[in-house]
Amino acid sequence: MSFETAFAAALLDPERPAPEGLFDPEGRPAGKRYDVYRNNVVVSLTDALGVAFPVIRALVGEANFRVLARAFLAGHPPRDPRLMLWGDALPGFLETYPRVRTLGYLPDVARLEQAMRESYHAADAPAFDPAGLAALPPEKLTEATFAVAPSVRLLSSRWPALSIWRYNAEPGAPKPQMAAEDVLVSRPGFDPVARLLPTGGAAFAGALAGGAPLGAALGADGVPADFDLDAALTALLQGGAFTQTGDPS
Amino acid sequence: MLDATPSPNRLPCATGVGYKAAYFDAITADPGPVAWVEIHAENYMGEGGRPLAQLRHLAERFAISVHGVGLSIGGEGPLDRDHLARLKHLIGWLDPASFSEHLAWSTHETGFLNDLLPLPYTQATLARVADHIDEVQDALGRRMLLENPSTYLAFQASEMSEIDFLSALTRRxxxxxxxxVNNVFVSATNQQTDATSYIDAFPLHTVGEIHLGGHSEDADDHGAPLLIDSHDAPVVDPVWALYAHTIARGGRKPTLIEWDSDLPDWPVLRAEAERAHGVLEGVRP
Structure with missing residues (x-):
């Protein structure tokens, strides 16, 4: 085994002794000196995950979060040095991690937090001018297509994921009530904003993002017959979710 | 310049600080003696948003040093080509005054470990690190700076001193x-060697930048002092003295104050930069 393989293997496994061949200045085994590296790795990655998922941390509590993060990073260490997006596997991990399996809403709240991070770092895009949409003859509206901004993320949760997130992130937010929630994450400026969409809104906006004209998006899977189009368009426009319309002709 | 070697970068011979988003307003309104800032490359590898907007703005005002923390130049495996391509993209559009990385590894087959991990100093590791530096310099089309590490332990396998290893890399x-300089102090304390002797033996003519930062104090299993390169505190007086000795010996060098966690208010960081500025100003260019 190479020195690096031995050195790396023990970093993420507290049960393993420090590797051979490492010494203090007097030639004694390195002991605690090796643990400095072990501690740096585990603490820095745990801290990074906590900064990335502050509401998950608040929901499970600091001590539980550190245990959870330790288990997560053993199986899902960062694949590359861009820690800004590391943690995309956390929602799936939370679905199976035994200690939080009774908290069924955690994975979707984690998906929302990850969506906010992705939105924050997404490419910039020119603002959409809604005047063009207003000038469109009503009969042409169903044929209109939209370019959805790179910073848009959509979530359809059977839990009140947004209400739970707000309750833990925003002082004074109301206590969540049990309900499914569709959520739009978008970035009108530099700060991502999460907005509630009407039921079916994530499916509708997802169809638009896939290039479907508005009329076809209304018929997409998951969009109900009584879909509240006005509420959906209001949220999408206020959130700066579009960059430009396609040619509706 | 006192020596004939061209400077390996375009940083001004002045003080800089490690940039954090929290300082954006303060540093632009009240930079004090700060003439340049250093960013961690990996934090600016997103597609857009505030980080890149701030960086574009800073680059109009300050010289920029890009400091990589994830290239794993000291690693056994090949460099991550995707990561090198991302770095090349950043260096390409930003055209910073300097690019630097560490004599360390951080990525193994298990993934990215987010720490600057040590390597033994052998002919084999020397050849591998030299190949990696060649690859980086070829990809980026510029010379890079390599940083001496803080070390906490020694390898039985090492065949040469750290200074011999670094000097050989610059030649190759x-x-x-x-x-x-803080790493020198931390390593010398941890290895029970003399920090001043290290500076006196160091090839200062190849130095394009100096780092100063804070560390924390612990003890090993036997009660011996164990300093940890934590970048979360002011520079200590013995490190200031070692820095003054370095500048007196090697001439003025671009000097950075590094403070990466438990960030102080801007005036505290600016005061550290002013202290370094005072040392630089007290020495002939």
Whole structure:
């Protein structure tokens, strides 16, 4: 085994002794000196995950979060040095991690937090001018297509994921009530904003993002017959979710 | 310049600080003696948003040093080509005054470990690190600086001193060095060697940048002092003295104050930069 393989293997496994061949200045085994590296790795990655998922941390509590993060990073260490997006596997991990399996809403709240991070770092895009949409003859509206901004993320949760997130992130937010929630994450400026969409809104906006004209998006899977189009368009426009319309002709 | 070697970068011979988003307003309104800032490359590898907007703005005002923390130049495996391509993209559009990385590894087959991990100093590791530096310099089309590490332990396998290892790298690859004076102090304390002797033996003519930062104090299993390169505190007086000795010996060098966690208010960081500025100003250019 190479020195690096031995050195790396023990970093993420507290049960393993420090590797051979490492010494203090007097030639004694390195002991605690090796643990400095072990501690740096585990603490820095745990801290990074906590900064990335502050509401998950608040929901499970600091001590539980550190245990959870330790288990997560053993199986899902960062694949590359861009820690800004590391943690995309956390929602799936939370679905199976035994200690939080009774908290069924955690994975979707984690998906929302990850969506906010992705939105924050997404490419910039020119603002959409809604005047063009207003000038469109009503009969042409169903044929209109939209370019959805790179910073848009959509979530359809059977839990009140947004209400739970707000309750833990925003002082004074109301206590969540049990309900499914569709959520739009978008970035009108530099700060991502999460907005509630009407039921079916994530499916509708997802169809638009896939290039479907508005009329076809209304018929997409998951969009109900009584879909509240006005509420959906209001949220999408206020959130700066579009960059430009396609040619509706 | 006192010596004939061209500077390995375009940083001004003045003080800089490690940039954090929290300082954006303060540093633009009240930079004090700060003439340049250093960013961690990996934090600016997103597609857009505030980080890149701030960086574009800073680059109009300050010289920029890009400091990589994830290239794993000291690693056994090949460099991550995707990561090198991302770095090349950043260096390409930003055209910073300097690029630097560490004599360390951080990525193994298990993934990215987010720490600057040590390597033994052998002919085999020397050849591999030199190849990696060549690859980076070829990809980026510029010379880079390599930083001396903080070390907490020693390898039985090592065949040469750290200074011999670094000097050989500069000769083989043409890279410059980034001398972290706090790392020198931390390593010398931990290895029970003499920090001043290290500076006196260091090839200062190859140094394109100096780092100063804070560390924390612990003890090993036997009660011996164990300093940890934590970048979360002011520079200690013995490191200031070692820095003054370095500048008196090697001439003025671009000098950075590194403070990466438990960030102080801007005036505290600016005061550290002013202290370094005072040392630089007290020495002939």
């Amino acid at each position: 690859t043409g890279c410059g060095l980034l001398l972290d």
